[in-house]
Amino acid sequence: MHTADWHLGKIVNSVHMTEDQAYVLEELITIIKDEKPDVIIIAGDLYDRSIPPKEAVELLNHVLTKIITDFEIPILSISGNHDSPDRLEFGTQLFKAKQLYIETKLKNNLEPITLYDHAGPVHFHLIPYMEPADARQFFEDETIQSHQVAMKAIINHIEQHNDMDERHILVGHAFIAGGMESESEERLSMIGGSPYVDANLFHLFNYVALGHLHQPQRVTRDTIRYSGSILKYSFSEANHKKSVTILEIDETGQCHMEFIPLKPRRDMRVIEGYFADLLDEKYVQRTEDYLHISLLDDGQLVDPMGKLRKKFPNILRLERKVLSSKMKLNDLNRIKEKQQMSHIQLFESFYEEMKGDLITDQRKSHMAKVIQQLVEQERGK
DSSP, X not given: OEEOOOOBTOEETTEEOHHHHHHHHHHHHHHHHHHOOSOEEEESOSBSSSXXXXXXXXXXXXXXXXXXXXXXXXXXXXXXXXSOHHHHHTTHHHHGGGTEEXXXXXXXXXXXXXXXXXXXXXXXXXXXOOOHHHHHXXXXXXXXXXXXXXXXXXXXXXXXXXXTTSEEEEEEEOEETTOOOOTTSOOOOOTTSOOEEOGGGGTTOSEEEEESOSSOEEESEEEEEEOOOSSOOSGGGTTOOOEEEEEEEOTTSOEEEEEEEOOOSSOEEEEEEOHHHHHTTSSSOOOOSEEEEEEOOOSOOSSHHHHHTTTOTTEEEEEEHHHHXXXXXXXXXXXXXXXXXXXXXXXXXXXHHHHSSOOOHHHHHHHHHHHHHHHHHHTTO
């Protein structure tokens, strides 16, 4: 079973999602009970931030303990860009005795976790989220300045130290070029280069189990796959079909996949319509789903949020379609440009806007160091 991006402790539009996460994880446990997988992969971002709230820690502890004690199924997990490697690493040596493997850093000569079925070994390579600096330090190679070069060094190392004619599965948390983003994913660090990794690097692996992008999707081929997040975490994901991936790998290394849907306690939907029609429930029946409502009215409205919340208590966003569409048309190209910018490029743009002048190379260098320090602090290093 391949899952990822639980983001326990997530807050969406000021709403704590822990209750919804607990509900969908109970559903996941039911799927595990029915499917009886031989191994469970969690491809990063177990938590939503480096210092998760108490409720999130308790929920993760409950779920992992239940899987290990009730089903005795091995769990292979890695840290993502939202997790603190140091905090998530606590107790990992003890957990291995119960077949809970959590890899948070590049170490131990990148030795795989090897499990066996009737046809022999399957090697699982757990590659946690890393900055290029992490790989640079691990390999003692100053030429590693980007996510692409870092991943290439890791895969070269794996290929040199393993028999690639056997079956190999890579578990990673990265941005593979060609994947489709949504608003709830935090931009990976671009310090020192692009965050994108070329999918062609993985051609010798039978399956690549990915985390980071929240939409379930393949990238270039069926066996390079993001399982997606367990819940919708922004309205840009309203049309996503959340699921877990069930992977069957045969003795030749061929893979067959099945996708089991996850049904949330409360869906996240975008609704468009006129105020009076919404009150009359013409577009949607009263619901506790999380809603983003776009009103088509162009006249004055008296307390629309208060009146609508009597029927739709979980409205998280209310906007006027006429006003917002004009703004979106004007700003769309600028927003798209900024989504492609690195942290340092965004600061350069801000600096030029504020100062009316280009930033000097010296200040740019200082700022790059500050951004790197902030990225490391956020990850609890």
